[in-house]
């Protein structure tokens with residue numbers, strides 16, 4: 001084990017770490033929201049979303065009482081919408097089963113939808129100042145380099161090793177664990193970066209096994225992700241004479257679950273059949289947008305069709321876009337505003 005690891009890390013964090021993030025020292029609820037937003041999303045992107053979210057849902061009760069549509073609309077642009085659905089579900093459980101108090105123990109926290117062991121560790125340590133251990137992407141990267149842990153880090157063996165190390169390195173006292181958690185996140189984010197780590201500025205450059213071996217770039221080893229082939233989706237924006245747009249809610253599971261989009265299908269005629277509208281082939285091509293999901297890319301082909309207000313498609317609801325308060329996926333917003341089309 002590395003000598004005086006926690007003390008050296010805390011000293012480094014005090015001088016070089018982040019102390020002004022808007023969720024710091026704001027309690028368990030703010031920690032929870034920020035941790036969920038920060039999964040898969042960078043700090044600078046998260047900050048404005050976090051601030052708006054906290055302004056509109058300042059407590060777990062506000063979040064539980066809000067409609068899912070409203071929560072999803074605050075998430076539009078962050079992606080991975082299951083995070084927002086789980087947050088909303090978990091907030092309802094906290095209100096109904098825990099008297100609106102976020103539980104302060106690991107076992108109860110990890111029972112809540114969307115909260116894994118690492119997020120629970122962050123809520124305990126950063127939110128409550130209780131001992132909690134984290135092992136997020138930053139920590140995994142730092143540990144895999146410090147101790148040359150190879151292979152796919154999501155596999156059970158590597159996970160056991162990583163959790164053991166993370167646990168052994170975390171101080172016992174709650175207040176020290178709070179500093180330690182933030183410090184591990186800061187070290188991974190500011191110094192031991194995924195690309196171009198700043199090893200000369202690292203407090204552990206004399207201890208790091210990957211650096212000693214000259215193999216920093218080989219850790220962590222990339223995970224093999226099966227890519228789906230690219231897809232082509234036709235997005236049909238239907239406008240009536242009152243300038244309203246036809247929107248449909250997506251199924252709760254799957255891509256953009258619970259958000260609203262214009263009709264989407266593999267072709268105009270497929271959409272026409274589904275909506276029972278005949279003149280769909282008169283739609284005008286507007287352009288195309290490419291959007292990358294984590295495992296595949298989609299080419300969104302945008303068409304526009306104007307119909308009379310008293311023509312009623314079989315599905316969907318008419319909405320005025322300027323008044324629409326529910327969630328639209330960010331690429332769909334771009335399409336509807338006709339921005340950045342290819």
Ligand code: SF4
Pocket residue numbers: 142145146191192193197198199202203204205208209210211216
């Ligand atoms: S020495 Fe470099 S690779 Fe090793 S932990 Fe520090 S920043 Fe990461």
